[in-house]
Amino acid sequence: MIEFFTIPFAIDSELNFFLLCVILITLLITCFKLTISKDLLESVVLMSVFSLLISISYLLMDAPDVAMTETALGACLSTCVLLNLIKIFGNKNAESPNQLRKIWAIIICGIFVGFLTFASFDLALYGEQNTEVHQHLSKYYLENAKNDIGIPSVVAAILASYRGYDTLGETSVILIAGLAVILILAKRKE
Amino acid sequence: MLKKFSILKIVFSFIIPYIILYAIYIQLNGEVSPGGGFQAGVIFATAVIAFDLINGGKKTHQFFLEKALTICGVIGVLIYATTGIISLLFDDNYLDYNSIAKNSLITDQLTGQHVGIFSIEIGVGLTVASIMCLIYLILREN
Numbered sequence: 383m384i385e386f387f388t389i390p391f392a393i394d395s396e397l398n399f400f401l402l403c404v405i406l407i408t409l410l411i412t413c414f415k416l417t418i419s420k421d422l423l424e425s426v427v428l429m430s431v432f433s434l435l436i437s438i439s440y441l442l443m444d445a446p447d448v449a450m451t452e453t454a455l456g457a458c459l460s461t462c463v464l465l466n467l468i469k470i471f472g473n474k475n476a477e478s479p480n481q482l483r484k485i486w487a488i489i490i491c492g493i494f495v496g497f498l499t500f501a502s503f504d505l506a507l508y509g510e511q512n513t514e515v516h517q518h519l520s521k522y523y524l525e526n527a528k529n530d531i532g533i534p535s536v537v538a539a540i541l542a543s544y545r546g547y548d549t550l551g552e553t554s555v556i557l558i559a560g561l562a563v564i565l566i567l568a569k570r571k572e
Numbered sequence: 573m574l575k576k577f578s579i580l581k582i583v584f585s586f587i588i589p590y591i592i593l594y595a596i597y598i599q600l601n602g603e604v605s606p607g608g609g610f611q612a613g614v615i616f617a618t619a620v621i622a623f624d625l626i627n628g629g630k631k632t633h634q635f636f637l638e639k640a641l642t643i644c645g646v647i648g649v650l651i652y653a654t655t656g657i658i659s660l661l662f663d664d665n666y667l668d669y670n671s672i673a674k675n676s677l678i679t680d681q682l683t684g685q686h687v688g689i690f691s692i693e694i695g696v697g698l699t700v701a702s703i704m705c706l707i708y709l710i711l712r713e714n
Binding site for chain 1: 602605606607615618621638645646652653666685686689693708710711712714
């Protein structure tokens with residue numbers, strides 16, 4: 383039980399650990415409020431708050447790329463898109479399901495959370511370098527990126543050079559998504 | 573949307589140029605600092621959304637036409653794909669940036685990697701920025 387309360391060595395200061403704990407508690411409160419809120423507008427704002435908080439935690443855990451993406455995409459862009467959707471469809475409340483279905487949903491969610499918690503005991507500790515996953519590819523990238531590619535940012539080296547095909551696929555997926563949105567939703571001039 | 577709120581309007585119009593500047597900074601320094609094409613594109617899209625919020629639909633529609641945005645997105649993917657084809661022409665693998673330096677006057681091997689990564693980041697940034705703006709603007713039009 384003591385293991386839970388010792389600071390992982392990858393988090394460099396006690397202040398960061400304290401901030402992460404505060405963010406975790408705030409996230410839990412936000413999630414709880416999100417599940418019981420009945421107003422769509424309130425839900426959208428709470429989801430934006432969730433994204434902003436979790437992006438701060440990414441920043442504290444040394445992942446500025448992900449933090450940037452999460453702030454811009456999750457907190458700003460998707461919130462604005464959802465607000466537009468509310469404007470289109472109106473701020474209607476869904477009919478609340480009957481009592482029996484709620485109880486079943488609570489039971490199923492509880493079992494799921496239990497399984498996830500049980501599985502999380504097998505996860506590697508945060509920042510541990512000697513685990514199985516970090517022995518093969520990531521070790522190679524970290525050691526050779528400077529000599530092979532010659533740029534300081536290892537993330538950019540992996541994304542653009544080692545894994546160039548994947549990034550090409552991702553970019554085309556974004557383009558295809560945009561084209562699909564045009565096909566479905568754009569107003570036709572008649 | 574926010575036409576009545578003059579404080580928000582002044583603050584937004586002050587901050588939008590800096591957001592665009594930050595997007596350009598992240599785009600150009602993707603190899604050195606965190607970030608890259610995707611992040612730059614998304615941040616640029618947030619600047620466009622802020623512009624749309626304070627100025628209303630008509631003014632945004634003047635500068636960001638749907639057709640032009642679609643063409644920009646396609647051009648971005650084309651930049652990426654053509655960068656890969658260059659190495660194919662010199663009898664190397666697809667997307668092998670080393671052949672850019674091998675078959676040109678550049679003597680340093682790693683400069684080819686720099687040029688390749690820089691150009692594909694520009695392609696990614698262009699695609700992401702235009703498609704994100706497009707999705708937002710189309711949903712707002714309806």
